[in-house]
Amino acid sequence: MSGFTALLTRDLRLVLRRPGDVGVVLAFFVVATVLFPLGIGPETNLLARIAAGVLWCAALFAALLSLERLFAADYEDGTLDLLLLAPWPLELAALAKCLAHWIVTGLPLSLLAPVLGIAFGLDGPSLLALGATLLVGTPTLSLIGGLAAALTLGARKSGALLALLALPLCVPTLIFGAGAIEALAAGEGIVTHVAILAALALVALATTPWAIAAALRQAGE
Amino acid sequence: MADLHFLANPARFRRFSQRVLPGLGFATALMLAVGFYMAFFVAPQDYQQGDTVRIMFVHVPSAWLSMAGYALLAALGASLLVWRHPLAALMARAAAPVGASFAAVCLLTGSLWGRPMWGTYWVWDARLTSMLLLFFLYLGHIALSRAYDSPERGDRAAAILALIGVINLPIIKFSVDWWNTLHQPASITRLDAPAIHTSILVPLLWMAVSLLLLFVFLVLLRTETEIDRRRLENAEAAA
Amino acid sequence: MSPHATYILAAYVVAAAILGGLVIASLSARNRVRRELAARGLDKRR
Numbered sequence: 001m002s003g004f005t006a007l008l009t010r011d012l013r014l015v016l017r018r019p020g021d022v023g024v025v026l027a028f029f030v031v032a033t034v035l036f037p038l039g040i041g042p043e044t045n046l047l048a049r050i051a052a053g054v055l056w057c058a059a060l061f062a063a064l065l066s067l068e069r070l071f072a073a074d075y076e077d078g079t080l081d082l083l084l085l086a087p088w089p090l091e092l093a094a095l096a097k098c099l100a101h102w103i104v105t106g107l108p109l110s111l112l113a114p115v116l117g118i119a120f121g122l123d124g125p126s127l128l129a130l131g132a133t134l135l136v137g138t139p140t141l142s143l144i145g146g147l148a149a150a151l152t153l154g155a156r157k158s159g160a161l162l163a164l165l166a167l168p169l170c171v172p173t174l175i176f177g178a179g180a181i182e183a184l185a186a187g188e189g190i191v192t193h194v195a196i197l198a199a200l201a202l203v204a205l206a207t208t209p210w211a212i213a214a215a216l217r218q219a220g221e
Numbered sequence: 222m223a224d225l226h227f228l229a230n231p232a233r234f235r236r237f238s239q240r241v242l243p244g245l246g247f248a249t250a251l252m253l254a255v256g257f258y259m260a261f262f263v264a265p266q267d268y269q270q271g272d273t274v275r276i277m278f279v280h281v282p283s284a285w286l287s288m289a290g291y292a293l294l295a296a297l298g299a300s301l302l303v304w305r306h307p308l309a310a311l312m313a314r315a316a317a318p319v320g321a322s323f324a325a326v327c328l329l330t331g332s333l334w335g336r337p338m339w340g341t342y343w344v345w346d347a348r349l350t351s352m353l354l355l356f357f358l359y360l361g362h363i364a365l366s367r368a369y370d371s372p373e374r375g376d377r378a379a380a381i382l383a384l385i386g387v388i389n390l391p392i393i394k395f396s397v398d399w400w401n402t403l404h405q406p407a408s409i410t411r412l413d414a415p416a417i418h419t420s421i422l423v424p425l426l427w428m429a430v431s432l433l434l435l436f437v438f439l440v441l442l443r444t445e446t447e448i449d450r451r452r453l454e455n456a457e458a459a460a
Numbered sequence: 461m462s463p464h465a466t467y468i469l470a471a472y473v474v475a476a477a478i479l480g481g482l483v484i485a486s487l488s489a490r491n492r493v494r495r496e497l498a499a500r501g502l503d504k505r506r
Contacts (some may be wrong), residue, residue: 147385151378155368162366165382168357169389172396179400200392207388211381214302218377240472257472273464276471283475320481326475333471435479439486446490449497456500 003088011100014073021066022104029109033116044121045102052121052130052181056174059109059134066105066150066168067145068159070097075219082126083121084220093206094212098139098146105146106138120182129184136197137177143204144169150215173200231308232446238441245438247352252431258376259424274421277332282328282429284348286436287355288390290320293440295387298380308444310376311451313383314366315443319436321359327352353396357387372454 015021036054037047083093114127114133122130132155148166152158180193260278293316300309331349334340343349366372366379 165361175396330471449493
C-alpha cells in the first residue's frame, strides 16, 4: 500500500505546486454554469427546475477538462515507463491517479456546486442533496475519465476524443445524480438514487483500474 | 474452436471470403428484394399504427443488428487482447462502421416513424435515446481505432473500449429506461408493435434474416479490405 | 396509399441510401486497395 500512498501524495503535491490549474477548472465550472441563465432567461421557476441538470452537466464538463493531462505529463517525461516497471501493480497506480484527480477536481466541485445552486433558487434540502450526489457521483466520473485519458494517451485530437469516449459512459451517473434532486423536489426520498450512484461507483472501481492499466501498458510499448 | 482458428489466419480468411462473397451477395440481394415486396404488398395494415408499421420491418432489425454488432466488437476485442488473434483487430475495424450504420438507420427510421405517430421527428423515448448513446459509443470506437499513427495501438485501445462499453451498455439502458419513465407519461406507444400477428411477424423475421445476411456480407467484404490495407501499410512501412 | 406514405417511403429510402451507400463505399474501397497492391506487385503471393 505504501506505493499507492507514495503515488497519491506525489500527484497531489504536483498539482498543489500549481494551484492555478485547480482554480481554472473551478472557474470554468462557474462560468459555464452562469451561461445557462444568460442563455435561457432569469425566470426563477425555470431556473430552479433546470438547476440540478445544469450543475451536474457543468460539473461533468469541468471534470473532463483536467483529464487530458492526467497521464500525459508522466507519459512525456518517462515516469510512465518507470511505473510500468515498478514492483507494485499498475492498477494501484491507476487508482491513485484517479483518486488524486477526484481530490482536486470532483471534491471541490461537489462543495462549490451547492453555492451556485443558491443562485438558481434551490432550497436548502436540494442544495444538500446536490452536494451529496456530486460527492458520491464524481469519483465515478474520475474513474471513467481516467480510462478515457489512458486510452487516448498520445492520440491525435485527444481532448475531443476523450470527451467523446467518456461522456456516453458518464450518462448513468448524470441521470441518477441530477434525477435525485428532481425526486426531492417531487417529494420523494433520494436514498435510491444515492444507492445507485454508489453502485455505479463500485462498478467503475471494479472494472476501470484494470482497463486503465491495460491501456497504459499499450501506451508504454 | 478449430473452425475459428482456421479463420483466424488472415490469408485463409481472405481465400474463404473471396469464395463466399459473390454467392452471399446474390443471396442477400434476393432475400432483400423478397423482403421489400412482403413489407409493402403482403403485410397488412396494423390495427393501431396503420401503414406506418411497415417502417418497423427495417427499424427493428436494424436495432437488433446494431446491438449484435457491438457485442461482436466486444468479442473481437477480447479475442485480440487475450488470444492476440491477428484477424480480430482487422474484423473489428471493418465491423464498427457497419454496426454504426445500422444504428443510424434505426435512429432515422425511428424518427420517421415517430412523426406520423407522435407528431414530432424526435421524442426522448427510452429506446431511441439508448440507441443514440450506442451510436456515440460506435463513433468513439471508430475514432479511437483511427486516432493513432500505429494502427495496432488504435486496434488495442478500441478493443479495451469495446469491452468497457459492452459492460456499460446494460447500465446505460437501465438508467435511460428509468430516466424516461420518470419524464414521460406511460401512455406513449412503444416502438415495437405490441401485437405481433403472424402476418406481421413473417415479414419482420424475413427482413431480419435478410439484413443479417447484409451485415455478414459487409463485414466479410470490409475485413478483406482491411487485410489488404494492412498489407499495403506494412509494405509501405518496410519500404 | 395511406396518408403516411411519404414517411414510409422516406424511411425505406433513407435505409437504402445508408446501407446501399455503405455497400458501394466498401466495394470501391476494396477495389482501390487491390489496385494499389497490384501496382506494387504484391498481389501475386496469395
